[in-house]
Structures are given as C-alpha cells and as structure tokens.
Amino acid sequence: MIRFxxxxxxxxxxxxxxxxxxxxxxxxxxAIQDDDFQNPGMSAVEEGSKLFHAQGEEGHSxxxxxxxxxxxxxxxxxxxxxxxGKAQGKPVTLRDRVHICWEERLxxxxxxxxxxxxxxxETFVRHLARGEPVNVDVSAELKPFYEMGEKLYRTRLGQxxxxxxxxxxxxxxxxxxxxxxxxxxxxxxxxxxxxxGKVTSLGDRLNECMVxxxxxxxxxxxxxxRNLEVYLNARGNGLKIETPAVRx
Amino acid sequence: MIFRHLFLIPIGIALAxxxxxxxxxxxxxxxxxxVPEPLGGLKxxxxxxxxxxxxxxxxxxxxxxxLPIPEEPFHGEIGPPLAGVGSRLPAVGIRLWVINARxxxxxxxxxxxxxxxxxxxxxxxxxxxRTLLSAxxxxxxxxxxxxxx
Numbered sequence: 001m002i003r004f005x006x007x008x009x010x011x012x013x014x015x016x017x018x019x020x021x022x023x024x025x026x027x028x029x030x031a032i033q034d035d036d037f038q039n040p041g042m043s044a045v046e047e048g049s050k051l052f053h054a055q056g057e058e059g060h061s062x063x064x065x066x067x068x069x070x071x072x073x074x075x076x077x078x079x080x081x082x083x084x085g086k087a088q089g090k091p092v093t094l095r096d097r098v099h100i101c102w103e104e105r106l107x108x109x110x111x112x113x114x115x116x117x118x119x120x121x122e123t124f125v126r127h128l129a130r131g132e133p134v135n136v137d138v139s140a141e142l143k144p145f146y147e148m149g150e151k152l153y154r155t156r157l158g159q160x161x162x163x164x165x166x167x168x169x170x171x172x173x174x175x176x177x178x179x180x181x182x183x184x185x186x187x188x189x190x191x192x193x194x195x196x197g198k199v200t201s202l203g204d205r206l207n208e209c210m211v212x213x214x215x216x217x218x219x220x221x222x223x224x225x226r227n228l229e230v231y232l233n234a235r236g237n238g239l240k241i242e243t244p245a246v247r248x
Numbered sequence: 249m250i251f252r253h254l255f256l257i258p259i260g261i262a263l264a265x266x267x268x269x270x271x272x273x274x275x276x277x278x279x280x281x282x283v284p285e286p287l288g289g290l291k292x293x294x295x296x297x298x299x300x301x302x303x304x305x306x307x308x309x310x311x312x313x314x315l316p317i318p319e320e321p322f323h324g325e326i327g328p329p330l331a332g333v334g335s336r337l338p339a340v341g342i343r344l345w346v347i348n349a350r351x352x353x354x355x356x357x358x359x360x361x362x363x364x365x366x367x368x369x370x371x372x373x374x375x376x377x378r379t380l381l382s383a384x385x386x387x388x389x390x391x392x393x394x395x396x397x
Contacts, residue, residue, distance in 0.1 A: 004355075087346040157358075166357035173327050177311045179323035214375045225391055 018236045019172070021247050024182045029194065033246035034148050041123070041192030043243025044199040048124025051117055053188075056106025065105065070128045078129035079241055084141035084232050090223070091145050091230045095201070113221040119201050123190040124242040134187050134241060138232040149231025152224055158215025179248070185236040186229070188245020195248055202229060266322035270377045273365060276347060283347055287383035287392075297392025300385050307361070307381060307389050322326065324359065324363065329397055339394040345394075346386055362386050 021029060048165070052070060054064040066072050078094070085092035089183035095113070098121045102108050111118050114176050128165070136144040153164045175181070189202045203220040206228065210217045218224040250257050273287045286292070301309040309315060312326035333342065344351060348360040363378045365371070371378075381389070 154367065157370050159371045159378065161359055161363065161368065161378055162357055168359060174325040175322070176324050176326055179306075211372075214372050214373045216370045 014131065018185055018239050019183050020185055020187055020236075020239050020242065020245075021182045022188070022242060023113055024173070025246070025248075029246055029248070032194075034077065039192065039244065039246060041196070041199050041246065044123040044190065044192075044244060045127045046182060047117075048120035048122070048127075049123050050055060052124055055103075056108050058105075058107035060106070062101065062106070073125065073128055075129035075132040076135070078125060080137065082136065082142070082226070083235060084145075091226050093226060093229050094117050094126060095119075095203075096226075098122050098125070102185050106160040113219075114203060115227050119190055121191065121201065122201070123199060123244055126190070126241060129141075129241045130243060132241050133238050134233055134236050136230065136237055138230065138234045142230055142234075146231045147229045148223075148231070149227035152228050153231055158213035159208065160213045160215075162213055164209070183236075184232070185239055186232045187236050187239040188242040188247060191242060191245040191247045193247055199244060202232075258392070266308075269380055270365075272380065272384045274383050275364075276362070278344055278348070278351055279359065281344065283339070283343040284340050286343070286387050287347075290384050290387045292384075292387035292389070292391030294388070294392040296369070297388035300381065300389050301392060304360045309389070322381075330393060334394045334396040339390055342393045343386070346381075346389055361389075362392060 004164075007159070015090075022033065025033070032040075036042050049069070052066075053068075055061050063070070082091040084090075085096070095118060098118050099111065100114070102118070103110050136142070156163050157228040161175050164184060171181050172183045173180065186202055188204070191200050191205070192198075193200050201220075203225055206225060207217045207220075276283050276287055277285065284307075298317065300307040300316050301315060304311070309330065310317065310320055311325050312324040313333070314323040314325075314329040315350065316331045335346070345358075347362040349356045349358040350360055359380055363379060365377045365379060
C-alpha cells in the first residue's frame with residue numbers, strides 16, 4: 001500500500017511545476033516576507049521609489065513617462081523580463097532597462113552596472129509586478145540565449161566541479177550540511193537575505209554560488225550571466241513575482 | 249606617491265605566504281571499479297582521515313553524507329550514509345569514489361577530490377592548479393572509510 005502511494009506521489013511531484021524559494025522557508029521567515037512593515041527589503045523599494053520620482057539631468061523623472069508610482073507600467077510586461085532587445089540584438093534584463101532609461105531618457109551620468117541605485121530602481125520596478133506570474137517568452141528571438149544559459153547551468157564549474165543543475169534540479173528540498181537546497185528560482189529577486197542583511201541582486205547571488213564552487217566569477221554585466229538570467233527566469237515561468245522576497 | 253604603496257608589499261608577501269604552493273599532481277590509474285595503487289605509494293591514516301572527512305574546509309564529506317561522527321551536527325542528506333561502506337566496498341573501490349566518482353557515475357554531484365587540475369574548468373585564483381584534497385588526504389580518507397565496517 002505504501003509502495004503504491006509512493007508511486008502515485010512521484011508523478012504528482014513532477015506535475016507540481018516550479019517551486020518558489022518561499023516554500024523552503026520556515027514559517028517565521030515567511031512571516032517576515034508576508035508583512036511589508038517587517039520585510040527589510042521594502043527599504044530598497046522605498047529608495048527605488050525616491051529615485052524613480054527624482055528629476056534627471058534632462059529635467060524629468062521616470063515618473064514623467066511611467067506615471068506617478070509607476071502607474072503606467074504594465075506588470076505583465078515587467079514579468080516578461082528579460083526580453084529580446086531589437087536595438088541591442090541580445091537579451092535585455094530589467095537591470096539593463098534601468099540603465100538604458102537612466103542614461104538615454106533621463107540623460108544621467110552612467111552608473112556602474114551593479115551600483116546600488118540601479119539595484120534600488122530594479123527592486124522598485126519589479127515590486128510593482130508582485131503577484132504577477134513570471135512569463136518569459138523564449139520561443140522566438142530569445143531561444144538561442146535561453147539555450148546558452150541552460151548550457152552554462154549544466155556546466156561543471158570550479159574546483160568543486162558541480163553544476164547548477166546538480167543542486168537545484170536533482171536535490172532541492174534536501175540539506176547540504178545545515179543548508180536546505182532550493183530550486184534556485186529567481187521570482188523573488190532582488191531579494192532580502194537574512195544571512196547578510198542585504199538586498200541582493202541575482203548577479204550577486206550567482207557570484208555567491210561561484211564562491212561556493214571555488215569557481216572564477218563572471219562579470220555582472222557579462223553575456224554569460226545575461227543568458228543564465230534568461231534561462232533561470234524562463235525556467236520559473238508561472239511562479240508569482242515576490243520582489244522583495246526574503247531568503248536565507 | 250610611491251611611498252604610499254610601499255606598505256602594501258609586506259601585506260602582499262603575507263597573503264602569498266598564507267597559501268602554500270600547490271603540490272605536484274600525481275598521476276593515477278583507474279580500473280573499472282577501483283584505483284588499485286595508493287596515490288604516490290602513500291600510506292593512509294584513518295584517524296587523520298576522520299578529521300579530513302569532518303573538516304568543512306577539507307573533505308567535508310559531512311556536507312552530503314551522514315557519517316558515524318556524532319560530535320558534528322548537521323550531516324547532509326545528499327549522498328548515501330557511509331556507515332558500513334568498508335563492508336560494501338574494498339579500499340581500492342573507495343579510492344576511486346573519492347578520487348573521481350564521475351568515472352563510476354558520470355552525472356554525479358560528488359566532487360572529484362583528486363582530479364587533474366588541467367581538467368578543472370574556471371577554478372578561482374586561490375585554487376587554480378590544485379586538487380580538492382592532497383594525495384595524502386585522499387589516502388587518509390580512504391583509510392578511514394575502509395574502517396567503517
């Protein structure tokens with residue numbers, strides 16, 4: 001009877017689809033994310049909101065085009081990032097879009113790619129799409145980038161020689177020493193980390209994995225991470241955006 | 249301006265001194281399910297091997313495997329429990345698992361603890377040109393695991 005139930009449960013768990021990192025949190029940690037007044041990640045949203053409404057060099061702000069509080073931004077379009085940039089000929093992440101607007105629309109002096117103001121703006125904008133299912137279309141122009149991202153996801157890296165796939169596809173839910181492994185989904189990014197006490201971009205989180213693998217990091221602004229971001233987001237299609245999520 | 253940077257030189261030397269030079273890599277020969285000869289003809293010490301297996305900065309076998317090391321909390325849940333592995337496998341077979349488990353199970357998550365550094369892709373600077381464990385540490389861990397009957 002037990003064997004029968006187990007056999008029944010295996011296909012059920014396969015049908016369940018992607019699982020947010022939220023499901024691997026303790027109830028106490030979930031409570032922090034669930035309450036905007038407790039969630040320390042909301043401070044990044046507030047910082048981003050200030051920047052969003054601040055006047056740029058050309059005399060207008062993000063809100064001039066996108067509405068007060070980003071009211072004219074469509075959450076479904078935010079949830080579709082990364083998108084294919086026709087002008088760029090490659091994927092454009094939400095972070096890329098922030099930089100493009102910052103320089104070309106606001107006429108501001110360019111920020112470093114991983115500048116904290118860019119992180120705040122990205123967090124603010126993605127937060128506007130909280131609850132919206134991730135929906136990255138990789139059926140057309142993004143397909144080759146998605147495939148390159150998946151290739152990197154399945155490449156053994158660093159002295160430890162593990163792939164992303166090993167931890168996050170084969171063993172989610174199991175513990176590595178004291179640390180529970182998750183599916184490595186991206187729907188909560190940028191995310192507040194209880195361990196470091198910081199709001200963390202996906203690029204910084206990927207670099208933490210690289211350190212664990214004793215692997216040389218990629219640049220934040222590299223094609224490798226851009227392709228990986230396409231793959232990871234599309235892999236989590238259907239998961240609701242939780243930015244700023246709370247994670248370990 | 250030059251003087252401002254002179255003080256960095258002793259710091260540089262101190263940092264360089266912290267990381268000992270990489271040991272020369274020793275070639276080994278695998279049979280289908282074993283590495284018959286000890287690395288470099290070295291003799292393993294089970295007591296030292298137990299410490300390497302538990303040490304987070306060394307073997308850290310505990311990260312993934314439950315082991316009969318009760319004083320350490322948090323044994324991993326990734327790999328099979330290793331209690332009794334000495335009865336299930338001969339030492340020469342354990343040696344292949346530790347050196348390069350991919351030769352047994354190509355898709356395994358288990359790190360190859362004595363892989364030719366030339367086969368490592370994108371190692372960070374601190375670990376470039378190095379195996380995960382030294383030849384002596386591999387033999388120590390093999391000796392320890394072989395005692396788990």
